[in-house]
Amino acid sequence: MTKFLCAAIALSLILPAAALAAESKIFPFDYRIEEIDNGLKVVSIPLDNPHIIAFYTIVRAGSRNEVEPGKSGFAHFFEHMMFKGTKDVPKEAYDEFLTRLGAGTNGYTTDDYTCYFVVFAGRENLEEVVRIEADRFLNLYYDEEMLKTEAPVIEGEYYASASNPDRRLFELLRDTAFEKHSYKHTTLGYLRDILDMPNQYEYSRLFKQRFYAPDNTILLVAGDFDHARLMALVREHYGAWEPSGYSLQTPVEPPQTKAKRAHYPWPSKTLPRMAMAYRGPAYTTESIDKAALDLLAEIAFSSSSPLYQRLVIEEQKCVSLGASFADRRDPYLLVLSSVLRNDEDLPYVEKAILDELERIKTEPVDEKKLADVKSNLKYSFARVLGTTDGIAGSLAHSINLAADPGTVNALYGLYEKVTPADIQEAARKYFVPAASTTVTLTGGGQ
Amino acid sequence: MTTLMRYAGVGIVCLGLAMFVTGCGGKKTGGPVVELLPIEGNPLVSLRIVLNVGSAHDPAGKEGLAQLTLNLLANGGSRDLTFQEISERFYPMAARLGLRVDKEMSAFSGTVHVDNLEAYYAILRGMLLEPGFREEDFTRIKTNQVNFLERTLVNNMDEQFGKEILNLMLYEDHPYGRNEAGTVESVSNLTLDDVRSFYKEHFLRGNFTIGLAGGYPDGFVEKVTADFAALPEGRTPQLVLPETRMPSGLEFMIAEKQTPATAISMGFPVKLTRADKDFFALWIAGAHFGEHRQSLSLLFQKIREERGQNYGNYAYIEHFIQGRDKFPATNYARQQQYFSIWIRPLANSNRHFVVRQALRELRKLVEEGIPEERFELTRTYLLNYTRLYAQTLDERIGWQIDSRHYGTRDFLDDVQKRLPRISREDVNRAIRKHLNFDNVMIAVITEDAESLRDALIADTPSPISYANPNMPAEILQEDLVIQSYALGVRPETVRIAPATAFFRKAGLPME
Numbered sequence: 001m002t003k004f005l006c007a008a009i010a011l012s013l014i015l016p017a018a019a020l021a022a023e024s025k026i027f028p029f030d031y032r033i034e035e036i037d038n039g040l041k042v043v044s045i046p047l048d049n050p051h052i053i054a055f056y057t058i059v060r061a062g063s064r065n066e067v068e069p070g071k072s073g074f075a076h077f078f079e080h081m082m083f084k085g086t087k088d089v090p091k092e093a094y095d096e097f098l099t100r101l102g103a104g105t106n107g108y109t110t111d112d113y114t115c116y117f118v119v120f121a122g123r124e125n126l127e128e129v130v131r132i133e134a135d136r137f138l139n140l141y142y143d144e145e146m147l148k149t150e151a152p153v154i155e156g157e158y159y160a161s162a163s164n165p166d167r168r169l170f171e172l173l174r175d176t177a178f179e180k181h182s183y184k185h186t187t188l189g190y191l192r193d194i195l196d197m198p199n200q201y202e203y204s205r206l207f208k209q210r211f212y213a214p215d216n217t218i219l220l221v222a223g224d225f226d227h228a229r230l231m232a233l234v235r236e237h238y239g240a241w242e243p244s245g246y247s248l249q250t251p252v253e254p255p256q257t258k259a260k261r262a263h264y265p266w267p268s269k270t271l272p273r274m275a276m277a278y279r280g281p282a283y284t285t286e287s288i289d290k291a292a293l294d295l296l297a298e299i300a301f302s303s304s305s306p307l308y309q310r311l312v313i314e315e316q317k318c319v320s321l322g323a324s325f326a327d328r329r330d331p332y333l334l335v336l337s338s339v340l341r342n343d344e345d346l347p348y349v350e351k352a353i354l355d356e357l358e359r360i361k362t363e364p365v366d367e368k369k370l371a372d373v374k375s376n377l378k379y380s381f382a383r384v385l386g387t388t389d390g391i392a393g394s395l396a397h398s399i400n401l402a403a404d405p406g407t408v409n410a411l412y413g414l415y416e417k418v419t420p421a422d423i424q425e426a427a428r429k430y431f432v433p434a435a436s437t438t439v440t441l442t443g444g445g446q
Numbered sequence: 447m448t449t450l451m452r453y454a455g456v457g458i459v460c461l462g463l464a465m466f467v468t469g470c471g472g473k474k475t476g477g478p479v480v481e482l483l484p485i486e487g488n489p490l491v492s493l494r495i496v497l498n499v500g501s502a503h504d505p506a507g508k509e510g511l512a513q514l515t516l517n518l519l520a521n522g523g524s525r526d527l528t529f530q531e532i533s534e535r536f537y538p539m540a541a542r543l544g545l546r547v548d549k550e551m552s553a554f555s556g557t558v559h560v561d562n563l564e565a566y567y568a569i570l571r572g573m574l575l576e577p578g579f580r581e582e583d584f585t586r587i588k589t590n591q592v593n594f595l596e597r598t599l600v601n602n603m604d605e606q607f608g609k610e611i612l613n614l615m616l617y618e619d620h621p622y623g624r625n626e627a628g629t630v631e632s633v634s635n636l637t638l639d640d641v642r643s644f645y646k647e648h649f650l651r652g653n654f655t656i657g658l659a660g661g662y663p664d665g666f667v668e669k670v671t672a673d674f675a676a677l678p679e680g681r682t683p684q685l686v687l688p689e690t691r692m693p694s695g696l697e698f699m700i701a702e703k704q705t706p707a708t709a710i711s712m713g714f715p716v717k718l719t720r721a722d723k724d725f726f727a728l729w730i731a732g733a734h735f736g737e738h739r740q741s742l743s744l745l746f747q748k749i750r751e752e753r754g755q756n757y758g759n760y761a762y763i764e765h766f767i768q769g770r771d772k773f774p775a776t777n778y779a780r781q782q783q784y785f786s787i788w789i790r791p792l793a794n795s796n797r798h799f800v801v802r803q804a805l806r807e808l809r810k811l812v813e814e815g816i817p818e819e820r821f822e823l824t825r826t827y828l829l830n831y832t833r834l835y836a837q838t839l840d841e842r843i844g845w846q847i848d849s850r851h852y853g854t855r856d857f858l859d860d861v862q863k864r865l866p867r868i869s870r871e872d873v874n875r876a877i878r879k880h881l882n883f884d885n886v887m888i889a890v891i892t893e894d895a896e897s898l899r900d901a902l903i904a905d906t907p908s909p910i911s912y913a914n915p916n917m918p919a920e921i922l923q924e925d926l927v928i929q930s931y932a933l934g935v936r937p938e939t940v941r942i943a944p945a946t947a948f949f950r951k952a953g954l955p956m957e
Contacts, residue, residue: 052834083741095741099823102830104771106739121833148914149754152793156756159707159791163604198913267704268601269946271593304537309530316586319593341589372538379540379559386490387837389771443597 026381026412029391031405032227036235039215039243043399044230045222047388053223054392055129057116057137058400060218061211063187064111064329065248070196072182073154073189076109077197078207080150082116083107086139089132097132101125104389109187112329113400119389123224127233134237137212144201151197158194165266165273169337169441173275176262177333177437181253213244218399222392250330260437270443271319272340276353279435280334283327283401290327291414292426293334297323298373299365299423300356301336307356311338317345327401333437334430343442350438360427364420374415381412477681478654478674481846482667483839485660491563492839493670494657495554495574496777496847499648499682501628502549502621507635509952510628513547514591514636515644520545520554522583524572529583532569541566543573546777547626548765550685551851553777557840560661567666571673577645584638595949596630600701604709604791604891607701607945611889612711614954615699616784620688623953630950652681655850659843687781690715693885696805696935698902699954702895703945708797712804712888713786716763716880719779720852726864727876728763734816734824735807736761736787739772742827744820745787748807752921754912755800756792761785763880773835776844779851785881794892798901798908801888802931809883815874825865832861884934895942902935 031045062075085091098105104119118129161167171186178184188194219238221230256279281289300307301323311318319339326332336353340346384390398408497516504511520543523529536542539562544555554574558566599607610625617623627633654674658667693714718724736743738760741751745759764783769775787804816824835858836842849857892898901908909929947955 052837096823099740099742099827100830102827102833104773104831104834106772119834121830145914145916149752149912149917151913152754153750153757156707156750156754156790156792159793160605160757162707162791163602163607163705165602266601270597270601302537304534309533313530313533313586314582316582316589319590341593372534375538376540379538379562382559383490383540383557386839389837443601 025409026378027395027405027408028385033404034231036214036239038239038241040234040238040241041218041403042231042234043218043220043395043405044225044227045220045391045395045405046225046227047223047391049388050224051121051123052388053120053123053126053129053221053225054389055118055120055126055133056220056392056396057133058218058220058396059114059116059212060112060216060400061114061207062110062112063185063189064182064250065211066185066189067182067248067250070193071200071203072185072193073187073197074193074200074203074207075114076187076189077151077154077200078204078212079107079109079114079116080153081142081147081204082136082140084140084142084146084150086135086141088139089135094132094136097128101129110400111183111187111332113396115396117389117392117396119392126225126230130230130233131237134234134241137217138238138241140208140212147201147204148198151194154188154194154197158188158191165270165441165443168264168266169273169275169439172262172264172441173277173333173335173437173439176260176439177277178253180251181330182250183328183330183332210244210246210248213246214238214241215243215245218403220392220396220399222395223388253331256435256437259433262437262439264439264441266441266443268443270441272343272346272443273338273441274340274346274350275335275337275439276350277333277335277437278431280325280332280430282329282331285402285407285410285414288414288418288422289426289429290325291411292418292422293325293430294377295370295373295415295418296360296423296426297325297334298376299369300360302373302376304372307352311349311352317341317349327397329401346440346442357427357431361424361431365423367420370418370420370423377415378412381408476679477650477652478656478671479850480667480671481655481657481843481850483657483659483843483846484662485839488661488839489560490557490839491560491658491660491662492557492843493555493567493570494777494840494843494847496655496657497552497554497648498550498653498655498684500548500550500552501624501626502685502687503648503682504624504628507632507952508628508640509624509632510591510626511636511640511644512552513626513628514588514633515641516545516547516552516554517587517591518579518583518641519573519577521587522573523578523580524569525576525578526572527569528578528580532573535565535569539566543570546767546775548778549622549626549780551777551779553844555840557838560663563662563666567670575673575677579638579642581638584641588633588636591627591633592630595625595627595633599625599627600703600945600948604705604707605788607948608709608711608889608891609786609788611699611701611891611948611954612713612786612887614948615693615697615887615889616713616715617690618953620690621685622687622780622782625949627949629952632952648682649677650680650682651675651677652679655847657843657847659839685781690782690784693887695885695939696933697887698899698935698940699887699889700895700898700940700942701889701891701945701948702942703891703893705891705893706794707791708794708890708892709791710789710797710801710804710888710890711786712789712886713784714882714886716783716785718880719764719781719783720848720854720857724876724880726861727868727872728880730821730824730828730865730868730873731811731816731877731881732761732763732785733828734820735811737824737827738762738766738768738774742824744811745804745807749789749800749803753910755796757790759787759789759804761787770838770841773841776841776848779848794894796910797890797892797898798906799910799929801890801902802908802933803928805883805886805933806928806931808881808886812877812881812883815877816870818870821870821873825868829862829865832858891945899940899942902933902940903937905932905934
């Protein structure tokens with residue numbers, strides 16, 4: 001048997017068989033959290049799987065941080081600039097290092113955070129990865145010309161999904177639903193701001209100074225390494241990173257008092273779409289609301305829900321139907337979305353969704369259904385824990401929210417406690433007609 | 447005996463049971479083939495049920511039938527359960543039955559916790575072996591398939607649209623030359639009887655490979671094998687494919703639509719697969735030239751990094767579908783392959799320049815080969831990166847099945863053994879043998895198609911401008927060469943059709 005195969009087999013053993021026992025935690029791995037002197041937090045999850053290491057850097061800055069007018073999309077743009085290298089390790093050398101390593105590497109930007117990851121084989125490579133990643137966070141170098149050359153790439157990224165009506169619907173939904181908060185724009189940003197990015201060199205320096213600092217960053221490392229060795233490397237290479245001390249004030253979104261509507265006429269033929277949003281809470285495990293809403297989304301809108309079965313399978317009015325109650329650091333939206341077959345069914349589907357929301361407010365959900373949803377959530381989460389980068393990738397989101405993998409266990413602990421009455425109460429509290437935003441998109445052309 | 451050995455032993459026994467009994471004429475065949483990857487104690491089990499049948503088996507005039515039939519199994523009811531009942535039962539297990547249909551191979555897949563394996567498999571078995579073929583499921587899935595062709599593919603996903611147009615160009619009058627979803631006309635005319643006939647014709651035990659990986663219990667392999675062995679004996683003969691046609695010069699197919707950005711895919715057939723001795727050498731060339739979504743890609747460096755034209759540019763020496771993360775998906779094995787370049791959407795104003803740039807880079811690759819330092823870098827990259835390919839159970843059993851299909855013992859193991867033995871000259875020889883730069887099919891989705899056609903035919907210079915007023919002199923110097931790089935496009939090899947005309951009938955639309 002080859003060495004490689006041995007490694008692969010061991011990897012698949014990383015999910016303990018007892019992971020789903022009722023009394024056990026949903027996140028079954030031991031982890032440690034340490035903070036070094038400059039405020040950089042390190043979450044380490046040593047795993048018994050030879051070879052593979054996932055090294056994630058989570059900067060708690062996303063499009064939520066783009067609070068000034070004209071700066072939408074900047075966190076994402078800055079993510080691109082983070083790949084431009086340093087004076088010691090220019091971009092070409094950085095790329096060559098990761099290429100030789102054969103690493104799975106990239107970055108992505110969300111509303112609340114930006115994540116950079118390097119997934120690689122070979123524990124002997126950890127030191128060099130720590131060194132080279134630390135170097136770019138401490139010593140990133142680019143000039144104005146490099147920024148001007150990179151800026152049109154964002155325009156290209158915008159174009160890459162220009163033909164996707166879902167993106168346009170989502171842009172419209174956020175723009176309509178929010179008045180002041182930076183969640184009003186998407187992570188990609190408005191096209192007008194993207195086109196102005198070549199002129200934003202000075203702002204890019206300010207953005208880096210404010211947010212790319214150890215007191216706003218978390219390292220998440222999972223896989224085959226020794227914790228003490230990791231911490232020694234982190235102290236050595238990240239220790240000189242100066243904290244920022246900057247405190248972001250996101251604009252407070254005023255209460256919504258009147259239902260809103262908007263429509264987008266898509267220029268060519270496409271399936272009609274509808275998204276309905278309600279004001280939701282920020283992520284928290286301090287109260288039951290967030291957990292209750294997650295279960296509600298599944299009970300009322302998942303593929304096994306009565307409404308889905310009726311609209312998608314039986315009546316075939318919709319091609320898809322779903323709910324997304326995304327976790328965000330500030331109060332966000334509970335979004336119910338559907339793709340329909342025919343434009344003329346939009347009012348029918350809207351009424352069916354509204355009726356279902358009213359029903360949930362008045363009728364307690366079935367206990368068996370509630371148990372099924374809890375089971376689904378547990379098994380769904382267990383499946384992502386099958387690989388090292390699956391573990392790190394799924395935790396990156398939670399760590400952004402709460403800076404501690406324990407928040408996953410806390411959330412799933414809350415799921416266990418949610419009762420039909422909790423769901424009913426959450427429905428009454430959040431599905432308020434005056435706090436709703438409904439956007440539709442229909443196609444034209446041939 | 448360790449559990450691993452015990453399961454390996456079971457595998458050998460099953461494979462023994464599944465051995466083909468071949469003969470001339472009316473072949474009597476066994477089956478199914480079983481691929482096993484037992485891992486004692488693993489709480490998950492992955493099943494991949496691969497059928498050696500795909501869209502290339504669609505009868506003429508019934509394009510889309512394989513996809514419709516298999517989708518009806520994966521997303522329809524069984525004899526005993528409606529699809530609603532199946533959805534309700536799968537839900538607490540967080541389970542589903544996935545499906546991918548390709549030209550000659552289709553795969554059903556699912557991963558479940560071992561707690562749920564028995565219940566999941568009982569449902570899956572009913573879906574595949576005792577399908578319900580209900581009219582309402584048929585109508586739902588057929589309507590979705592037509593909508594995908596008519597509305598989504600041509601209006602909402604230009605990158606994919608470009609790749610599908612290239613496929614039509616590569617395989618005109620060839621069984622591969624049909625979209626897996628078929629055409630609006632063909633799918634609209636399909637009936638439930640067509641589906642039943644296709645199922646009956648191809649659900650033969652010799653067509654199946656059953657892949658099982660993870661902590662499945664004793665007796666499970668025998669149970670699954672026995673169920674699929676109960677299908678009628680026989681197998682669909684492997685398709686005898688016609689020779690693919692090489693393009694004659696640069697052949698353009700321009701799909702015209704209102705759009706702010708131009709999507710481009712280009713390529714030509716190549717006569718090799720993973721079973722070919724040149725494969726690994728050409729693979730190094732392909733990774734150097736356009737590794738999928740990696741900065742290693744030369745095209746990525748030249749078009750995106752140096753000039754900021756778009757989000758990315760890649761090249762492939764075989765049909766490529768992205769699986770988890772950016773790794774290749776498995777079970778898309780084909781007898782015939784093609785080389786392709788994928789240019790992600792860019793501003794319409796720069797389309798002519800970038801077509802020139804990509805073709806010029808291709809020419810340099812063919813004429814100059816891979817530079818020594820790039821050869822060594824790319825080989826090192828592939829040796830390490832492929833170690834990440836198979837991490838999940840599903841990925842691992844998928845690679846195992848593909849290895850068997852192409853007649854290699856273990857493809858990923860072969861990578862480690864064979865790449866170090868390949869020389870730069872091997873790569874350059876493979877490039878010269880299999881790649882070319884002057885006979886290429888090019889699919890373009892853009893607006894104002896006539897002006898592009900005129901510019902292409904006239905070889906009009908196509909300068910571009912930059913937001914950066916201080917672009918490096920060497921890039922501006924190279925731009926001067928690119929903007930006037932002669933393509934020599936002949937008028938008769940540039941076709942234009944409205945985007946809405948594609949996938950309505952078989953083949954490319956007539957101008």
